[in-house]
Amino acid sequence: MRKGILASLVAALIFSLFSATASAANKPPSFVSVVMDGQKIWFPDAQAFVDENGRTLVPVRFIAKKMGANVGWEPKTMTVPIERDDLHIVLTIGESKALVNGQEMVFDTKAITSGGRTFVPLRFVSEALGAQVDWDSPTSTVFISTKEDDHENYDEWGRLIRTTNLPKNAKDYPYILADVPNEAYELAYPYSHPTDSKVSSVLYSTIPEFNKKNVDIWMNRLKTFGALWLNVDYNTIDDTWAQAVFATKVQSSNAELKYIRRYVDWVKENKIQIEGFLDPEPSMIYKDGFGNNYVRSKFRIKFNSFTESKNLLYDEHFPNDRKFETQVWYEGYADISLSTNVGGDWGSTLKVDPGASLFRNYLIGKADSK
Structure with a gap:
């Protein structure tokens, strides 16, 4: 399975996912797969999508839970706290920066809300939580690795x-x-x-x-x-x-x-x-x-x-x-x-x-x- 952390996961990402309005676009949309530790992720009621910057956004609560983190919501400040052990991340809706253990970090897209769900940049959150991220262009797949897998057996498509x-x-x-x-x-x-x-x-x-x-x-x-x-x-x-x-x-x-x-x-x-x-x-x-x-x-x-x-x-x-x-x-x-x-x-x-x-x-x- 692909293992390195790419300097820019989505620099060449990603065509376009799906949307209700995509049916009238000049280019047909493309499906983006998310594979974590060799297993595909299907989000319960809101799928990952690609924003206007070409960056993949995912429902924060589901992806963070998969990585063993807890997610909160502060409506007064429109912030999303994410915690795991001694790691504390705070994202603000509509902003392209976050606090990670009190230090400000900037990324190249914004956390947003859509359909009652909070979406965050996949690459930023995954790497902030210590995961390795890779992008496979031929299959339009994002790979997230949260653990060493030397003893696991994967197929040619990175599947366990x-x-x-x-x-x-x-x-x-x-x-x-x-x-x-x-x-x-x-x-x-x-x-x-x-x-x-x-x-x-x-x-x-x-x-x-x-x-x-x-x-x-x-x-x-x-x-x-x-x-x-x-x-x-x-x-x-x-x-x-x-x-x-x-x-x-x-x-x-x-x-x-x-x-x-x-x-x-x-x-x-x-x-x-x-x-x-x-x-x-x-x-x-x-x-x-x-x-x-x-x-x-x-x-x-x-x-x-x-x-x-x-x-x-x-x-x-x-x-x-x-x-x-x-x-x-x-x-x-x-x-x-x-x-x-x-x-x-x-x-x-x-x-x-x-x-x-x-x-x-x-x-x-x-x-x-x-």
């Missing part, structure tokens, strides 16, 4: 591997991750050809295209697609969003662009607002034998508003018979399909399949808000 309490089908995978539950591994595979399908342990050991360079390309395409797909707002959605979604997919005909534009019209008519995150797992890929490679992905989605509870997502398998509550986070795992119309050396060409669905082969439930 576990060797106990394994899923029943552990042999199907090249390894089992510490932060992925067994129910995600044991989810049934999509419909497939009985003799031509391949599990990920076989794909990684026998097919040359399954190497880290190619897989990073595929994962970034899925993240870009997910950031657009799961974040729409009837106030801002337009044809730019439709074309950006279309560009992430395998180009077989212009018919799908027409369908995406119809969905844009429906979003406006039905006053749909949704937000969400899609995080594909590179070690969990399944080849169905019909030309599709399914990437098992963790997702969160919240339906903020709508008039009719139908076709809320651009997804032909959207469960219209299910009544989703508004303002409630749902999470789960889904197999999202990638395909290509290129033969020969197809490794870098996989893109989102036109039939990709969040609701064809999936697990879903209300997210834990703790």
Whole structure:
């Protein structure tokens, strides 16, 4: 896993995360992953985001708690005290400086409040609490290390591997991750050809295209697609969003662009607002034998508003018979399909399949808000 403290974690950071207004931006948003000690962090009700300075801000209470610190709130002074043992940090909302054991330290962005949550600069708080921070550009991932890990086993993506309490089908995978539950591994595979399908342990050991360079390309395409797909707002959605979604997919005909534009019209008519995150797992890929490679992905989605509870997502398998509550986070795992119309050396060409669905082969439930 990457270990050094970068002189500037986010000097080259980070494209743009997601937002309700990002759907109309010229560039599609990008998903930023946060990995602490080899395990991915999913914040309960407010995800990390990138501010106008290109700096990653995170919900302070959750990230500090993960590092063993206590967080307070002083409304009169608009300050956030963070304490751990003999370390005392005080941040002030709207200011780009903090007191660390009484000494003033300056950073290059501001602590803010948004949606009732306090957000602070990830790099500053992490390093002030003694963590090492690194940035991996190919995967848009921030790595935080709070302890020595010489005896731990990590995969190529800096993820902690576990060797106990394994899923029943552990042999199907090249390894089992510490932060992925067994129910995600044991989810049934999509419909497939009985003799031509391949599990990920076989794909990684026998097919040359399954190497880290190619897989990073595929994962970034899925993240870009997910950031657009799961974040729409009837106030801002337009044809730019439709074309950006279309560009992430395998180009077989212009018919799908027409369908995406119809969905844009429906979003406006039905006053749909949704937000969400899609995080594909590179070690969990399944080849169905019909030309599709399914990437098992963790997702969160919240339906903020709508008039009719139908076709809320651009997804032909959207469960219209299910009544989703508004303002409630749902999470789960889904197999999202990638395909290509290129033969020969197809490794870098996989893109989102036109039939990709969040609701064809999936697990879903209300997210834990703790």
